[in-house]
Amino acid sequence: MGQNANIFLRSARVVFLTLWAANALAADDIKWIRTPDVVYVGTPYDLVSKMLKMAQVKPGDLVYDLGCGDGRMLILAAQKYGSRGKGYDIDPERVKASRENVARNNVGHLVEIFQADIFTLDLSEADVIPLYLLPEMNTKLLQQLDKLKPGSRIVCHQYGLEGIEPDETVTMISHEDNASHTLYLYTTPLKRR
Numbered sequence: 001m002g003q004n005a006n007i008f009l010r011s012a013r014v015v016f017l018t019l020w021a022a023n024a025l026a027a028d029d030i031k032w033i034r035t036p037d038v039v040y041v042g043t044p045y046d047l048v049s050k051m052l053k054m055a056q057v058k059p060g061d062l063v064y065d066l067g068c069g070d071g072r073m074l075i076l077a078a079q080k081y082g083s084r085g086k087g088y089d090i091d092p093e094r095v096k097a098s099r100e101n102v103a104r105n106n107v108g109h110l111v112e113i114f115q116a117d118i119f120t121l122d123l124s125e126a127d128v129i130p131l132y133l134l135p136e137m138n139t140k141l142l143q144q145l146d147k148l149k150p151g152s153r154i155v156c157h158q159y160g161l162e163g164i165e166p167d168e169t170v171t172m173i174s175h176e177d178n179a180s181h182t183l184y185l186y187t188t189p190l191k192r193r
């Protein structure tokens, strides 16, 4: 094949991939639903690593991040452990940022991001659920978490599940903010106190 044809094919491939990515990001499925129940604050990366380790994430696991923010939890899990991920956020900006992050980190074959109110979801497919939400949101989620299959892991950042006995509690100082954070691990079926 001549050099000109080669350059043409490469350029066509770049144009195709750019259009494909732009189409994926300019999704028409993102809209205003309602005010989020909590504002976005990202879990520091050293805590994300620790949470994934506590949950013993492994290849093939399906991780659900409820209120996924910028998608960091699912992206790191996919990169480090080859796990699949589904991220849900109600905030259009967060959904867009997560999708951009997934594309930038080349984990689109493992991680999908959806706009949804987490309280409407069926969670029964999930193997691992990291949570960084307010205590009353965790309590409101309990009915859904009770439907997880046995052996699923839930790891909470800062606020645990009220009335449920954790399997492990870890307090650590993050190098990102020099503040103390507490992490709670639960395994299903949940153990009522």
Ligand SMILES: C[S@@+](CC[C@H](N)C(=O)[O-])C[C@H]1O[C@@H](n2cnc3c(N)ncnc32)[C@H](O)[C@@H]1O
Binding pocket: 035, 036, 037, 038, 039, 040, 041, 042, 043, 065, 066, 067, 068, 069, 070, 072, 073, 088, 089, 090, 091, 094, 116, 117, 118, 119, 131, 132, 133
């Ligand atoms: C504290 S941030 C945690 C972000 C991420 N999970 C992390 O740990 O880095 C909480 C996220 O929940 C989202 N959120 C709040 N209420 C929600 C709801 N009802 N359904 C879905 N997402 C919600 C917010 O938009 C925000 O991105």
